[in-house]
Amino acid sequence: MRIEAERISKHFGDFTALDNVSLEVPEGGLTALLGPSGSGKSTLLRIIAGLEEPDDGVVRIADEDVTRRRPQDRSIGFVFQHYAAFAHMSVFENVAFGLKIRKRKPAETRARVQELLALVGLTQWAGQQPHQLSGGQRQRMALARALAVEPQVLLLDEPFGALDANVRAELRRWLRRLHDEQGVTTVLVTHDQEEAMEVADTIAVMNKGAIEQVGAPRDVYDKPATDFVMGFLGPVSKIDGRLVRPHDVTVSVVPLDGAVEAMVKRVVHLGFEVRIELELSGGEPARAQLTRAQSDELELSPGDVVYVRLPAGSLSAAGAAAPHRPINA
Amino acid sequence: MGREMVVSRRATLSLRLVALLYLTLLLLAPLVIVFWRTFEYGVGTAWAFMTTPAAVSAFWLSILIAAIAVPLNTIFGVGAALVLARGTTPRVGKGVLDALIDLPFIVSPVIAGLALLLVYGQGGWFGNVFLNNGIRIIYAVPGMVIATVFVSLPFVVREVTPVLREVGDEQEEAAATLGASSWQTFWRVTLPTIRWGLAYGVVLTTARALGEIGAVLVVSSNVAGSTLTLPLLLYQRDDQIGTQVTTSVYALATELAVISVAVLLLMTMFGSRREDAR
Numbered sequence: 001m002r003i004e005a006e007r008i009s010k011h012f013g014d015f016t017a018l019d020n021v022s023l024e025v026p027e028g029g030l031t032a033l034l035g036p037s038g039s040g041k042s043t044l045l046r047i048i049a050g051l052e053e054p055d056d057g058v059v060r061i062a063d064e065d066v067t068r069r070r071p072q073d074r075s076i077g078f079v080f081q082h083y084a085a086f087a088h089m090s091v092f093e094n095v096a097f098g099l100k101i102r103k104r105k106p107a108e109t110r111a112r113v114q115e116l117l118a119l120v121g122l123t124q125w126a127g128q129q130p131h132q133l134s135g136g137q138r139q140r141m142a143l144a145r146a147l148a149v150e151p152q153v154l155l156l157d158e159p160f161g162a163l164d165a166n167v168r169a170e171l172r173r174w175l176r177r178l179h180d181e182q183g184v185t186t187v188l189v190t191h192d193q194e195e196a197m198e199v200a201d202t203i204a205v206m207n208k209g210a211i212e213q214v215g216a217p218r219d220v221y222d223k224p225a226t227d228f229v230m231g232f233l234g235p236v237s238k239i240d241g242r243l244v245r246p247h248d249v250t251v252s253v254v255p256l257d258g259a260v261e262a263m264v265k266r267v268v269h270l271g272f273e274v275r276i277e278l279e280l281s282g283g284e285p286a287r288a289q290l291t292r293a294q295s296d297e298l299e300l301s302p303g304d305v306v307y308v309r310l311p312a313g314s315l316s317a318a319g320a321a322a323p324h325r326p327i328n329a
Numbered sequence: 330m331g332r333e334m335v336v337s338r339r340a341t342l343s344l345r346l347v348a349l350l351y352l353t354l355l356l357l358a359p360l361v362i363v364f365w366r367t368f369e370y371g372v373g374t375a376w377a378f379m380t381t382p383a384a385v386s387a388f389w390l391s392i393l394i395a396a397i398a399v400p401l402n403t404i405f406g407v408g409a410a411l412v413l414a415r416g417t418t419p420r421v422g423k424g425v426l427d428a429l430i431d432l433p434f435i436v437s438p439v440i441a442g443l444a445l446l447l448v449y450g451q452g453g454w455f456g457n458v459f460l461n462n463g464i465r466i467i468y469a470v471p472g473m474v475i476a477t478v479f480v481s482l483p484f485v486v487r488e489v490t491p492v493l494r495e496v497g498d499e500q501e502e503a504a505a506t507l508g509a510s511s512w513q514t515f516w517r518v519t520l521p522t523i524r525w526g527l528a529y530g531v532v533l534t535t536a537r538a539l540g541e542i543g544a545v546l547v548v549s550s551n552v553a554g555s556t557l558t559l560p561l562l563l564y565q566r567d568d569q570i571g572t573q574v575t576t577s578v579y580a581l582a583t584e585l586a587v588i589s590v591a592v593l594l595l596m597t598m599f600g601s602r603r604e605d606a607r
Contacts, residue, residue, distance in 0.1 A: 049506060050505075050506075051502050051505070051506070070505070071502070071505040071506045072505050072506070072507075072508045072509060072510060074506075076506055077506065077507075078502070078503065078506035080499050080502070080503060082499060084499035084500050084502065084503040085500075086500055086503070086504075086518060087500070087522065088521040088522065097504070097507050097509075097517075098507035098508050098509075101507060101508045101509045101513060102508060142503075145503075145507065146506070146507070149507060149508060
């Protein structure tokens, strides 16, 4: 079901967590709220869930105003970063919780729980306690628990944030597959841009309590609306006063039109790619990324003087009308 | 390095010995002596002292008072712990509540008893209201119940609050998102989570309710057979002198200790059965 958050504001004491934020999640979509910690992404998710109350603004789920509704009346599924497993219940009882609350018939409950446990691959763990499961298994249990009651929307708050890198990658793919099969409108909060790019079909980039840009993963990467979005979605270099992705930089050993002089500080081989760390004539650092073939042809080594050029089309975000923001590249 | 190990091991051993000796002298030895003196003239004699009309009446009064005070303080304690650890009450309000809850620990029980006398006694704030309606609070059982509730109030709050804080509210939030009402969340998630802290709090409350003398003494009329609890009867008997009386005192002390230990064992068994059922 469609989710709309309209002009949401939220303060915690003096801190402005959300400042007049609006977001629309289309039905059946998987939208990622992407941003650094403190950007307000989790607060926005918790307001959609009803776990926080906004100071101002309206939340609609399936075109119904749910702003003043308690979480239990919103038909949502919520998954927490630290699983929030019911420690005193078995895996089966955890998944059955919402169905028991809804007073479903025991046989119906059992069938539905078994179906979900099979879906998340925990069938033989049904009788175990949550503390006997690995982190990844616990989170899959939490997902099954949230899906058991057939929520209209699924809200995930940094669901893979507490897991190892390889488990995280596996669960990402699994979540995407699950979403394609089940089609539940999903909002995922993450600070990991790779996770957002891989899983979501829409990314809302958040910073300091505001949404900077909403778009398809490719669009926010290729056409960032602000310097912040550009910097948050991938590595950037500042050359000639413009922000540029290191792989868009042309490096040459002979002078080129419109190129800037730089000195090679370090050549780092990263498998297929080679990262050239540079120092510009003004002393500021910059970075270029080449393929191995390009690098081999140039035969660069530290101390060499090179000429770097930005591609004509690659206007940085700063070139757009957006106000300039300081950036940590 | 090996030398250090030996030294530190010796230090550990002597520390253990000191701790053991300390506990033996202060806790175990007195209890053993009480037990031994109780049965000095045989089990029959001890049993006879425990079953005199005064002792039986005192036993039931102690049980009655505990049976009222413990549930009251359990309900209040869990409620107060929820307010302290979860509630949206402003910090100042929580601070005041927090401080008030410790009052029974800070104030001497005798002073608590005297305060009750001033409030509910003849000429006290509410005393005449009750007396005019034929309800006697001071020098009667109601006053003894109030005094017991007062002195045993903090235990459940103090055991449950840290557990609630440590566990956090994620499980409760999860229950809410799964459709549970506040009441269902409390019974199905919060209560099972705090059960160990709660059980321990209840044990401490019960022990205190059964054992209290100071506060109860002030508001009791101290008449054997009607307003003497087991500890009060014991205290009164102890004032008199003689071998027989002394044995009766030991018998009552043993009875009191056995009841308290029985409560502890019951709660532990209850807790471990819940644990096994998981």
